[in-house]
Amino acid sequence: MKSVLVIDDELDVRDAIQRVLTRAGYSVRNVGTAEFAFAELKQIPADLVITDIIMPQSNGIDVINTLRQQFPGTRILAISGGGNFGVKAYQPGSITTTAYLAAAQKAGAHHILTKPFESKDLLQAVESAIGAHAG
């Protein structure tokens, strides 16, 4: 059974993801901050980390960089519906959802997914992220 760790500051979001993946047969844990995630991973490693990019206390891009360094075997799926680092984020020409996800991919995320998504999109993305590793 593949293990998945979900990092998202929204409890409902990470619970919903956990619910869908658990039902599909994954072993899923979820946390609200990057700090908790690293503590969790040190105890029990995960095959896949699903991380939000924009979180009040953590920066998803930093999370990906750290994961790539400290847990190189862990696959990463970056998710984002945008969000903001402050009001300025929405000024013209500012970083957009697409740009966030592109940045995540550049940092080393194996797959990306735009919020909101449906169950089948999530399962496909998870499979792709893990499958790429398998392949």
Next chain:
Amino acid sequence: MMRLRTPISNLVAGWVVAVHLILLPALYFGLGHIVRTSHADLFIEHARTFARIIADEFEVGAALETPARIADLLDLAMIHGDGSYAELIYQGHSYRSEIGSRDITAPKEPDLGFDHGGDVTYFIVLPIVHRGMNAELRLGFDERPTQQRIKLAMDRMFWLLATYLSIAISIAFILSYRLSRPIQRLKQVSRSIASGRYSQALQVNTAIQELHELASDLDHMRRELVGVNEKLQAQIKERESAESQREQLQQQLRHRQRLETVGTLAGGIAHEFNNLLVPIILFTDTALQELPAGSASKPDLERVLTSARRAKDVVKKILMFSRELGNVNLNPTDLRGVIAEAITLFAALAPPSIEIRTEIGDHVPLVKADATLAVQLTMNLCTNAYQAMRDTGGILTIRLEAAATGGVDLIVSDTGHGMDVQTVERIFEPFFTTRSVGEGTGLGLSVVHGIVESFGASITVDTKPGAGSTFTIYFPTA
């Protein structure tokens, strides 16, 4: 102090007439006096001389010897001396010539002046001494011929002076007219210049050098004035155009700032919704899958999911306006194909009351665009045009042509209800709509705006209430 003003012609003629009316009578009476005096003097001189000759004849000759000789001499005096009365008192007798009027009586006092004594006779009384005897010669000379000569001379002088006066007045009028005509002309032209017709040249046809010089000096001033005026007008126009350009830019800036503020708000809300929609969609999806077959809740949950998907769609449109369009692939694009596709799609939806006209130019350069988004942009503009004409029907015209400055203009115009200024200022704001609640989301034009911005294109609107609307999108060349 008020001063009576009168035209120069009247002034000159008036002065000439006034001066002559004072001078000519004076001249007439002055000359008349001289004529009268000299005629009178001549008359008196002649009378005295003649009287003296007759008296000498009586004193020296033999005229006193017989009454017949006395009468002969007296008659001679009457005939040759223009006399009207001749009498001699001698030795107590009065001898009087038979010739002449009997009515004339000699005055008691000698009448020595011409035109004196109230009669028309000039009397001379001369004492005569003949051989120790005293006599008195009384001669009367008729003044009338001399008076008639004086009168004739005076009449001639009068007519001469009257003729002179009329000639002088005529000349004065002619001169003043010739003087005033160029001045009048100058006045007309300068008034015309004052009222703004600067092009009229100040030229006068006059032999008066000063007026000619005055006119050419004034015309010189006029030409300078025209130059200065033209320069000023050009400056004013330039300033006005700069001002209006500045105003336009400021308005564009304000509009842009407002759209950005709205975009910021809308973007923030949209992102929140993205997060909110994740649990709604996933939990509902899962719940649906776990429901026992034939559960009454299944259609309810499916409706939740449908609504959530619609919400997702709305959020996507808002993000499009906020320029978060996902993957925008700006490639050299032939808009002709794009427009053709959009029209095909739109024509399938449009009711028959809308007539669709397309005018696609032959030489349309490639532009920087994303074909999929460009189709959506065109569709949205067409939909907007259709909605402006849905109650009345009308003509939707889609034109594609090479822009004068390079690039391509896509022009979508309708014959619908048009918009007022307040509406135009807000049409690109998300959720701004003039339609009733439930008829469209109010996102169509905000999506157009987002797409236009992402292309680096620009959009302008030309509209008036009741006169339809024309949207022009300028695409820069690839």
